[in-house]
Amino acid sequence: MCQSPLHDFLQGLPKCEHHVHLEGCLTPHLIFQLADRNGIALPDPAANPEYASVEALTARYDRFTSLDDFLHFYFEGMAVLRKQNDFADLAWSYFQQAHADGVHHAEVFFDPQVHESRGVPYETIVAGFSEGCRRAERELGLTTRLILCFVRHLPVSSGKAIYEQFISHGHFEAGVIHGLGWSSTEVGPPKDMFRELYASAAQKKIPLTAHAGEEGDPSYIHAALELGARRIDHGIRLVEDPELMQRVARDGVLLTVCPLSNVRLRCVPSVEQVPVRRFLEAGVKFSINSDDPAYFGGYILDNYCAVQEAFQLSVLEWRIIAEDSVQESWIEDSRKAELLARIEDHVKRYLPGAV
Ligand code: HPA
Numbered sequence: 379m380c381q382s383p384l385h386d387f388l389q390g391l392p393k394c395e396h397h398v399h400l401e402g403c404l405t406p407h408l409i410f411q412l413a414d415r416n417g418i419a420l421p422d423p424a425a426n427p428e429y430a431s432v433e434a435l436t437a438r439y440d441r442f443t444s445l446d447d448f449l450h451f452y453f454e455g456m457a458v459l460r461k462q463n464d465f466a467d468l469a470w471s472y473f474q475q476a477h478a479d480g481v482h483h484a485e486v487f488f489d490p491q492v493h494e495s496r497g498v499p500y501e502t503i504v505a506g507f508s509e510g511c512r513r514a515e516r517e518l519g520l521t522t523r524l525i526l527c528f529v530r531h532l533p534v535s536s537g538k539a540i541y542e543q544f545i546s547h548g549h550f551e552a553g554v555i556h557g558l559g560w561s562s563t564e565v566g567p568p569k570d571m572f573r574e575l576y577a578s579a580a581q582k583k584i585p586l587t588a589h590a591g592e593e594g595d596p597s598y599i600h601a602a603l604e605l606g607a608r609r610i611d612h613g614i615r616l617v618e619d620p621e622l623m624q625r626v627a628r629d630g631v632l633l634t635v636c637p638l639s640n641v642r643l644r645c646v647p648s649v650e651q652v653p654v655r656r657f658l659e660a661g662v663k664f665s666i667n668s669d670d671p672a673y674f675g676g677y678i679l680d681n682y683c684a685v686q687e688a689f690q691l692s693v694l695e696w697r698i699i700a701e702d703s704v705q706e707s708w709i710e711d712s713r714k715a716e717l718l719a720r721i722e723d724h725v726k727r728y729l730p731g732a733v
């Protein structure tokens with residue numbers, strides 16, 4: 379629990395999470411458990427001492443040196459996911475924690491290309507994760523959205539193969555998968571590698587987002603917007619291009635900021651250097667998110683608290699963040715109205731007369 383006098387306010391503040399990878403919720407404990415359950419050999423601890431125990435693996439996560447260093451463990455860890463119930467259990471474990479942290483609406487990423495490259499069928503992955511989503515809606519009252527993420531370290535052809543399955547199953551029209559994103563290695567692969575897929579998806583009015591401006595300079599954000607992304611995941615390097623920042627503010631593009639992730643992956647030395655104040659001052663909309671909570675030492679509330687400890691925001695500044703998070707969620711207007719009313723009630727309880 380954080381020391382801020384606003385801790386209780388932040389805990390109860392109705393939240394929307396827009397940037398969390400379900401595979402990034404796989405804790406070391408669950409990696410060892412699923413490896414055992416599915417008879418999968420983890421890397422040999424003789425050559426990879428971080429796999430000696432849950433504690434050793436957890437300790438390695440404190441020492442990521444870059445995005446790619448983290449991705450190595452992230453992709454290695456998810457190899458324990460094989461069956462539909464593995465995916466369902468993982469999603470359910472995330473939603474329970476999110477609910478405890480005051481999340482009412484969650485938009486969650488998953489990486490089917492990576493699982494398929496290990497021989498797990500697309501149908502198994504989607505069935506498991508959507509089972510977890512349905513359970514969270516039924517038992518916890520959350521609204522959820524699944525976002526299929528293409529990965530930048532695998533060939534475009536493998537992304538295309540997944541996209542074709544997504545289209546042929548009619549998963550967008552059926553409301554099973556609500557949007558598309560891209561993630562993984564930022565600097566290196568061509569900025570516009572998913573041009574063709576995004577053009578096709580945009581034509582079908584499928585909501586698009588993209589990881590950009592995490593390690594990469596603002597030209598990555600520019601390229602993502604040019605390809606049709608209407609939201610940017612991370613985007614912290616936007617502050618290096620004031621003109622682009624003005625455009626993002628004017629167009630109401632949401633940044634899904636992940637402070638603890640940025641520190642763990644050494645994109646910034648500490649949360650104080652995440653440009654939270656700069657974004658607030660420039661009128662750039664952003665939400666605060668956990669990214670890969672099992673790897674970065676905190677779920678969404680920990681990220682809210684870290685921001686509060688770094689920036690000492692006021693209740694009214696938090697209200698702006700919470701309201702923007704609702705307004706830019708990919709949900710129906712009636713659900714937005716319900717969540718906005720909850721935020722108003724919550725703020726009123728802390729600041730009578732403010733609303
Ligand atoms: O922070 C991230 N960046 C890029 N790809 C990712 N995949 C999981 N987390 C991340």
Ligand SMILES: [Zn+2]
Pocket residue numbers: 397399561589611669
């Ligand atoms: Zn991410």
